[in-house]
Amino acid sequence: MDNNHALNTALASAREDYIASHPESWRQFSAAQQHLPGGNTRTVLFYEPFPLRITSGDGCKIRDVDGFEYVNFLGEYTAGLFGHNNQAIRDAVVQALDNGISLSGHCQDEARLAQLICNRFPSVDKVRFTNSGTEANMLAITAARHYTSRQSVMVFRGAYHGGLLSFAHGTNPVNAPFEYLIGTYNDIEKTRQMIRSHTADIACILVEPVQGAGGCIPASETFLQVLRDEAREARIVLIFDEIMTSRLAPAGMQGYYGIIPDMSTFGKYMGGGLSFGAFGGKSEIMDLFDPTHPESMPHAGTFNNNVLTMAAGVTALGSILTKSRLKALNSRGNELRSTLNRVAAQQGIPIQFTGLGSMIGIHATVNPITSIDDLEQSDDRIVELLFLDMLKSGFYFARRGFISLMLTIGDKEVTDLINAFEHFVRDRKSIISQD
Ligand SMILES: Cc1ncc(COP(=O)(O)O)c(C=O)c1O
Numbered sequence: 001m002d003n004n005h006a007l008n009t010a011l012a013s014a015r016e017d018y019i020a021s022h023p024e025s026w027r028q029f030s031a032a033q034q035h036l037p038g039g040n041t042r043t044v045l046f047y048e049p050f051p052l053r054i055t056s057g058d059g060c061k062i063r064d065v066d067g068f069e070y071v072n073f074l075g076e077y078t079a080g081l082f083g084h085n086n087q088a089i090r091d092a093v094v095q096a097l098d099n100g101i102s103l104s105g106h107c108q109d110e111a112r113l114a115q116l117i118c119n120r121f122p123s124v125d126k127v128r129f130t131n132s133g134t135e136a137n138m139l140a141i142t143a144a145r146h147y148t149s150r151q152s153v154m155v156f157r158g159a160y161h162g163g164l165l166s167f168a169h170g171t172n173p174v175n176a177p178f179e180y181l182i183g184t185y186n187d188i189e190k191t192r193q194m195i196r197s198h199t200a201d202i203a204c205i206l207v208e209p210v211q212g213a214g215g216c217i218p219a220s221e222t223f224l225q226v227l228r229d230e231a232r233e234a235r236i237v238l239i240f241d242e243i244m245t246s247r248l249a250p251a252g253m254q255g256y257y258g259i260i261p262d263m264s265t266f267g268k269y270m271g272g273g274l275s276f277g278a279f280g281g282k283s284e285i286m287d288l289f290d291p292t293h294p295e296s297m298p299h300a301g302t303f304n305n306n307v308l309t310m311a312a313g314v315t316a317l318g319s320i321l322t323k324s325r326l327k328a329l330n331s332r333g334n335e336l337r338s339t340l341n342r343v344a345a346q347q348g349i350p351i352q353f354t355g356l357g358s359m360i361g362i363h364a365t366v367n368p369i370t371s372i373d374d375l376e377q378s379d380d381r382i383v384e385l386l387f388l389d390m391l392k393s394g395f396y397f398a399r400r401g402f403i404s405l406m407l408t409i410g411d412k413e414v415t416d417l418i419n420a421f422e423h424f425v426r427d428r429k430s431i432i433s434q435d
Contacts, residue, residue: 006431011381014388019049021392024065028053044077044213047387047399057084060408062396070396071413075404078212078244078359081269081321081329083408088319089272089312096311109310116317117278123240123254123264127280128289129304133243133267134162136277137206138176139299140263141165144204144237145178146297147285152201153178154194154236156185158214158372161206161241161265168214168372185211185371186223195230204237204263205230209253212244214372216354216361216402224259231262237285243267243277244404248330248357250323272312275303325407330357333405336414340421347425349433351382362386362401364432382432386424393420 019026029050032039040046053065060083062072075081082089096109110129117127130136141153159167164176171180181198183191195202205227211217231238240261246252247269254260263281270276280286289299303309337353337360344351354361354369364382367374383401390397395417397403 003431003433007379007381007385010428010431011385011388014385014392015049017392018388021068022050022052022064022066025053026050028065044398044400051399052391052396059083059085060406060410060413068394070391070394071409071416072406073395073397073403073409073413073417075406075409076273077268077398077402078247078404079268080273080404080406081247082273082316083406086272086320086407088315092272092311092315093274093308096307099307101307103307107305107307107310109307109314110305113310113313113317116314117266117270117280120250120317121242121246121252121254121264121266121280123260123262123282124280125283126286127278128286128299129310130277130279130301131275131303132162132277133241133265134164134277135301136243136265136267136279137161137165137239137241140239140265140279140281141178141204141206143279143281143285143288143297144239144263146288148203148235148237150201150203150236151179152181152198152203154181154183154198154202154205156183156207156211156371158185158211158217159206159208159241160211160213161208161243165206166213184373185214185217186220187371188223188226191223192226192230195234195236199234199236202234202236204239206239206241208241208243209245209257210248210356210359211372212359212402215363215369215375216356216359217369217371218354218356220370221257221259224253224257228259228261237262237281239263239265239281241265244359245356246270247321247326248359250326270313270317271309272316274309274312275306276309276313320407329405329407332409332414333358333360336360336403336405336418339418343418343422343425347429347433349425349429350379351386351432358405360403360405362397362403385428385432389424389428390417390420393423395420 029039063069114127118124166172183194238261242252242264249256266278288297340353350366352363364379365377387399
């Protein structure tokens with residue numbers, strides 16, 4: 001049997017095994033399709049043949065409706081940083097509940113959380129809250145367009161800035177109807193040319209310092225510095241989407257490289273695991289939203305300052321996320337990535353782990369990866385086989401090949417994951433190795 005055929009056969013058998021061992025997930029998935037298109041209300045969670053239905057979580061573990069327990073290496077796509085039941089966050093939320101919800105006015109925690117964010121991130125003089133990262137980016141773009149009186153938004157292929165701002169394949173029919181210029185991530189010369197030939201039109205450059213959904217691909221420091229320099233020269237607003245990456249260093253990637261954008265957007269973990277988004281930046285831009293000014297721009301949102309998120313966020317940023325905890329988390333991620341890459345390289349299998357710190361991408365190619373274009377070579381069948389085998393061993397991560405570490409993941413879980421990967425490699429090497 002040639003490798004190609006053997007891989008197809010192994011994958012078909014792993015899928016059959018998955019179907020047979022998860023009858024209740026299948027039943028609930030089928031029933032949900034009656035009222036939710038595809039049984040789904042969040043596209044990223046869908047995968048073939050059907051996704052797991054999760055009942056509960058504790059620490060770093062989750063359980064599905066068929067009674068299986070997994071170590072959660074997905075960490076809610078970075079939003080679950082604090083694990084499933086952090087006591088301090090629970091206490092803050094319960095306290096907020098005790099004080100009553102939907103209070104119809106300003107609460108005290110919103111200014112506290114704003115102060116914590118401004119103190120932590122050098123680009124942020126002032127900040128505003130939203131309910132999601134998508135909204136934060138939409139508002140940052142709108143602010144930049146208003147501030148510059150220009151229209152176009154420069155982004156990069158492979159970027160994911162939210163449900164209405166998704167550039168995995170260039171444009172996307174659901175995207176908000178801004179005028180986009182789509183550059184090539186990490187390609188300094190092309191990017192410079194694009195900026196210089198559209199200077200008069202570009203309101204903002206929106207960039208993830210590490211592309212998350214696009215495959216966990218870090219921008220080079222030089223690329224980010226070129227964006228900084230070109231934007232300054234052309235009076236373009238540079239926006240760092242730090243919705244995922246702000247957890248990679250105490251002051252986010254802007255602090256890590258000392259490259260300070262004009263605006264930043266935040267989300268995910270920063271609300272302690274509850275719905276959250278924020279956009280902030282220089283006072284002269286953010287003051288466009290100051291309602292004490294007669295010409296100000298409105299920024300509405302019933303739940304922007306909801307008491308539960310505000311309380312959880314104050315505890316998350318103010319008490320839990322110390323510099324030392326973040327450093328330890330990201331060192332753990334760097335060590336895990338190097339070990340997994342070493343195992344793959346030693347055994348000659350075409351699997352590569354990308355990313356930075358506690359965010360790890362998994363790709364079935366050995367070619368260097370600097371933009372999403374390099375992922376065309378990745379054999380998704382291998383990523384799926386790894387996903388199914390690791391699930392069977394009790395480890396959960398994103399089907400597309402993405403890990404994000406939670407603070408509740410300890411040495412034992414990391415060692416167990418490495419052992420399970422070594423087991424996968426031994427088991428499957430003959431069908432996935434290149435020769
Ligand atoms: C980099 C980045 N920006 C924006 C978003 C959108 O955030 P939300 O899902 O809260 O709308 C995401 C979500 O995955 C993200 O990863």
